[in-house]
Amino acid sequence: MAQAVEAVPGALGGVPVVTVDVAGGRRDRVVLYFHGGGYAMGSAAASAGLASDLARHAGCRIVSVDYRLAPEHPFPAAPHDALGAYRALLDSGVPADRIALAGESAGAGLALAALAAMAAEGLPRPASAALFSPWVDLTMSGASMTGKAAADPALTPRALHRRVVDYLGAGDPAHPLASPLFAGLASLPPLLVQAGSHEILLDDATRLAARAAAADVDVTLQVTPGVPHVFQGFAHLLDEGAAALAAAGAFLRAHFPADLPPLL
Template sequence: MSKQQQLQLDAILRQGGLDTSADVPTMRAAFGELMAQVPVAPDVQHEAVEIGGVAGVEVTLLGNKSESVILYLHGGVYVIGYAAATVPLVGELVRRTGGWAITLEYRLAPEHPYPAAVDDARAAYEGLLAKGIAPAQIALAGESAGGGLAVATLLALREAGVPLPSCAYLMSPYVDLTLSGETLAGKREVDPLLTPDGLRARVPDYVDGADASDPHISPIFGDLRELPPLLIQVGSHEILLSDALRLAGRAAICDVPVTLDVTPGVPHVFQAYAGLLDEAGLALDRGAGFLTAQLGGTGPRHELAIDLPSVTPSSGNAP
């Protein structure tokens, strides 16, 4: 990645940043306008579907032959975001893995607080199983809140005795709604997208009086034993860096196969900027490699792999 690319992206994000402390209708409208400007590659096909009673968008690429499917969960602090907005990013994963995907339209807060999102993700996954798709052919993936939702869904499935998917690919996962991570303060100045105050403003919408440390809300506090392999990718220029670092550590302690992939100098969910940032495409390549290896791969899927972060979190007090 060139320094010029990094600075250019940082400037773009700061200029067109989303104020997550605004009222919900304003925030959703601004997000919709922003995402409408992101083009979908012409060879990426997408159409509305329903799985397990939950709406979503099926994403395919002409010529793909793999039967493996990615169940994708979008970000947006559980309050904004929608399935169609993820099609450009999910399309790049589909292109690289040779499979197909469903990006889910799970219900949003404050109209539908916890546990609506978890219930929807679980219903969609069980809907895939009901269609005869084997767990080994399914991967969960998501960015930001969607990454946290993926882990919460794994916990809910495990506790219900439902066979778990092959793996989960988590981009900048938001897994601590108590907001206790040290990088919320330590990385505040370098994060062009998120602020601690913006996150605090949205937590009550989703938690709605529940305990924010409930593992189904904040999986960082959960017992992660017996979960499938995880790939966690994060940038060093984001206030949620410590969420990813602590989640990887928790997974390792619980004997979960986990790979932690930290890219220096890049922002929250940097993979979405593959057209602007060399490191974004490279990260998607690594993510697709992980997914391909786990989805029906011939090698063992439970081989422990932990990559130590290449950066040290900045010091700072938790908010």
Template sequence: MSAEEREAARGMMRKGELGRSPAEQRAEFDELFANLPLGDDVTLSERTLGGVPALDVRVAGADRDGLILYLHGGAYVIGSARTGANLAAPLSRRSGVPAVSLEYRLAPEHPFPAGIHDALAAYRELAGQNVVIAGDSAGGGLALALLLAARAEGLPQPAAAVLFSPWTDLALTGPSIDARDGYDPLFSRPNMAESAELYLGGADPHNELASPLFADLTGLPPLLVQVGTAEVLLDDSLRLVSRAAEQDVDVSLDVVAGAPHVYQYFAGLLPEADEALDHAATFIKNRLRDKSVGGVA
């Protein structure tokens, strides 16, 4: 990625204004992301998983064994199954694995742990199948919380999890929250604190299901974490990977210099975004194959 490409990518983002209502934030986010073209080879259809609304993301020719359960980003306040399809579809296309994007409940109407309850309900219906969990930003944090909740319930772990710029620390204790503020075109500590307050609804930000960074990660499946350095959430990924490695979790990390939050959205514009999705797709195929052959729990 050239310096010009990095600057252009960051220039397409801007920090949101503080104090806007969730409805205002959702309307702006949907205007930007809810109608992006997915490709003529993609068909969306409504379904439910464990009683939770979802979208089947069917890409022509993506008929490998297994399933990608995608959890969308949006700071737990905005976003939808449709915006999640923007990344679920290219993952499905590149891996050949069908995908489902979940419409979990959002804060502040449904604060923590409502989203986790929805993700767990959906996963219960899939548990024991050949599944990979994937998510971006808050959806990445929710994916980790789902793994922890499934472990606590005694459910089998999925084959793997793919995390794009995951938000893993709602207590905002990472040094990059402040050190990267001027570099991150999208978020700042005040932005993140506002969203965390809406989601937590008074709950402890150190609760491991709200901030999986603080959890015992032992026994989780293989993780792939991708993050850019132009992110206040950089340390949410770096510290997660370090803790996972210390606790004998198979973990891989991709860091792209100068890339913004969830840079995979820039596929087709930034080579690193396409490379990231290709790597994630290969990871998904390999982990599903390993579980199918080896019966990994």
């Protein structure tokens, strides 16, 4: 039987969020979560199912961020909101070592951009980050963008290009907070990067892992064969999705400090 879930809307630093708690989960360990949707679609509420599944496996609270969306709120509104939510979580009394980041697709790219911004600003780094099918290169220069197009049932290069225009307008798609593949990755916390072999963003994941490793980041890359973009969202139908979520939960748990006393 699935654990009971409580999802409560609220705000962090003026940024709307949905706080997800599952029965038995620790509320003093927090995963700050960023939904997908190409920076122009999606919401924290729409991703509550995947967020709650991750909460069950990680055994902790998830705070899903409703960052502002393009084209009404173009870049850099999303990374501004992501960093603002993290600052507010710190200010609320949650230590950085009890915070992790996670996200799916564009949300995973946003999580990485937030990590790069934290490092550049000297903020305390969170414990870890789990990135599902991350979109981290808005220049769309990965070979899989065309090489995997016939295998990808979810995304097309044309659709992603429309989202880039919505998000950036005439801005530079190689800006390090828009395409954090090109950001400084040194000093980042441990990263888990998961992708399916049947997605055009495969090379975003593999190049991110390679660049992070070259920057001496503790990075784990997991590529699951024969599955599509954000296959973790199909965990109730795909054994591979359930296994990936279990691995992500274990990764997040392992990087929180052990035997933490509850926060007062």
